[in-house]
Amino acid sequence: SSVTSSSSGERALEYESEYRSSIAPRISTGQRITRTSGAMSPGGASLGGGRVLKIVTEMGSSTVSGITPAMSANAAQSFLQATEKEKKDMQNLNDRLGSYIERVKGLESQNRKLSQDLEELRSKWGKDTWSIKEKYAGELTDARKLMDDTGRQRAEIEVQIARLQDDINEFRRRYDEAVRLRHSDKDQIDHLNSSIGDANAEIHLLRQRFKSLGDELSRLNKDNTKLWDELQKARGDLDQETLSRIDFQNQVQTLMEELEFLRRVHDQEVQELQALLSREPSDTREFFKNELALAIRDIRNEYDIIAQQNKSDMESWYKLKVQEVQTASSRQGMESNFQREETKRMRDNIGDLRGKLADLESKVRTATLKVSHTLESNVFWYDESLSKQNLDWNDIYI
Numbered sequence: 001s002s003v004t005s006s007s008s009g010e011r012a013l014e015y016e017s018e019y020r021s022s023i024a025p026r027i028s029t030g031q032r033i034t035r036t037s038g039a040m041s042p043g044g045a046s047l048g049g050g051r052v053l054k055i056v057t058e059m060g061s062s063t064v065s066g067i068t069p070a071m072s073a074n075a076a077q078s079f080l081q082a083t084e085k086e087k088k089d090m091q092n093l094n095d096r097l098g099s100y101i102e103r104v105k106g107l108e109s110q111n112r113k114l115s116q117d118l119e120e121l122r123s124k125w126g127k128d129t130w131s132i133k134e135k136y137a138g139e140l141t142d143a144r145k146l147m148d149d150t151g152r153q154r155a156e157i158e159v160q161i162a163r164l165q166d167d168i169n170e171f172r173r174r175y176d177e178a179v180r181l182r183h184s185d186k187d188q189i190d191h192l193n194s195s196i197g198d199a200n201a202e203i204h205l206l207r208q209r210f211k212s213l214g215d216e217l218s219r220l221n222k223d224n225t226k227l228w229d230e231l232q233k234a235r236g237d238l239d240q241e242t243l244s245r246i247d248f249q250n251q252v253q254t255l256m257e258e259l260e261f262l263r264r265v266h267d268q269e270v271q272e273l274q275a276l277l278s279r280e281p282s283d284t285r286e287f288f289k290n291e292l293a294l295a296i297r298d299i300r301n302e303y304d305i306i307a308q309q310n311k312s313d314m315e316s317w318y319k320l321k322v323q324e325v326q327t328a329s330s331r332q333g334m335e336s337n338f339q340r341e342e343t344k345r346m347r348d349n350i351g352d353l354r355g356k357l358a359d360l361e362s363k364v365r366t367a368t369l370k371v372s373h374t375l376e377s378n379v380f381w382y383d384e385s386l387s388k389q390n391l392d393w394n395d396i397y398i
Contacts, residue, residue, distance in 0.1 A: 086171070093164065097157055104150055110143060192370065199363055206356060217346050224343070
């Protein structure tokens with residue numbers, strides 16, 4: 001009987017041993033876990049006598065600065081939905097953990113009741129010991145088994161909570177990395193957009209210069225055409241003046257031949273008069289001879305003056321016309337050379353501008369493709385990350 005009493009006392013002392021939770025407090029930004037001793041009232045106040053594990057989950061909303069909804073609305077929305085789902089899942093796990101804790105509290109209450117019963121039995125030690133042992137042995141065995149099961153479930157829950165906390169930290173790290181990459185991509189996109197804007201402005205300026213040079217080239221072509229027409233006209237005038245000069249030379253030649261013919265006629269007449277005078281008295285002959293010589297000299301002088309004047313006029317007029325034509329041709333040649341050089345220079349400038357324009361358009365296309373590929377890669381990476389997170393959460397739930 002004393003051995004039985006000693007064994008019962010040891011069991012009572014064993015059940016009266018204080019239960020200490022092995023769940024370590026894990027406090028982070030996303031959740032807060034506190035422990036208090038004593039029973040909890042419905043409002044959360046400690047009543048004493050037991051141990052209660054209290055888990056309070058706090059989820060704070062954070063706004064990621066710098067995320068432009070117009071640039072990544074779909075990715076941000078998907079990530080917010082995943083975060084909201086994660087919050088609900090954590091609340092569900094907290095509820096399940098709370099239910100397990102309530103079961104532990106019930107077992108602790110039952111243990112306290114059994115301890116009180118043992119105290120009463122100890123106060124009545126020696127009275128109906130065997131009947132009491134028979135009465136409570138099965139209940140004590142069941143209670144011990146229930147406590148073992150509860151401890152095993154508690155350990156499993158602690159392991160699951162630790163794994164979930166590690167997953168949360170990993171997801172937070174991935175999220176921070178995604179935000180960092182997002183900011184880096186946004187800066188790169190802004191830089192590329194600025195480069196594209198500068199290139200477009202330079203293209204616009206080059207197009208304006210190209211248009212201005214085209215207008216200038218058209219004007220120069222018109223001036224060149226006009227000068228060419230004037231040159232052709234001057235050449236026609238030169239040809240006409242050359243023909244006129246030849247005509248005047250022919251006229252001079254004709255006049256000289258006519259003058260020579262008249263001189264011969266006059267010589268013949270003089271000879272005839274001299275022959276006639278030879279038959280006249282000497283005084284009369286001498287008089288007419290002198291008169292005839294004077295008349296012939298006057299006629300010759302008059303014809304010489306007329307011929308010399310016509311020759312001088314023709315030479316002066318011809319030299320003047322030739323000088324005018326040469327001056328016009330020289331001026332037109334200089335202007336034509338200037339126009340040709342200016343046209344060549346403008347064509348070279350237009351070729352350079354076209355090369356620059358093609359280079360800038362190629363740079364714009366390259367930058368646009370790079371921005372597009374970067375955005376597509378980021379969206380694909382976000383989708384893959386969210387899909388992997390959803391699969392991980394589904395595995396955890398299962």
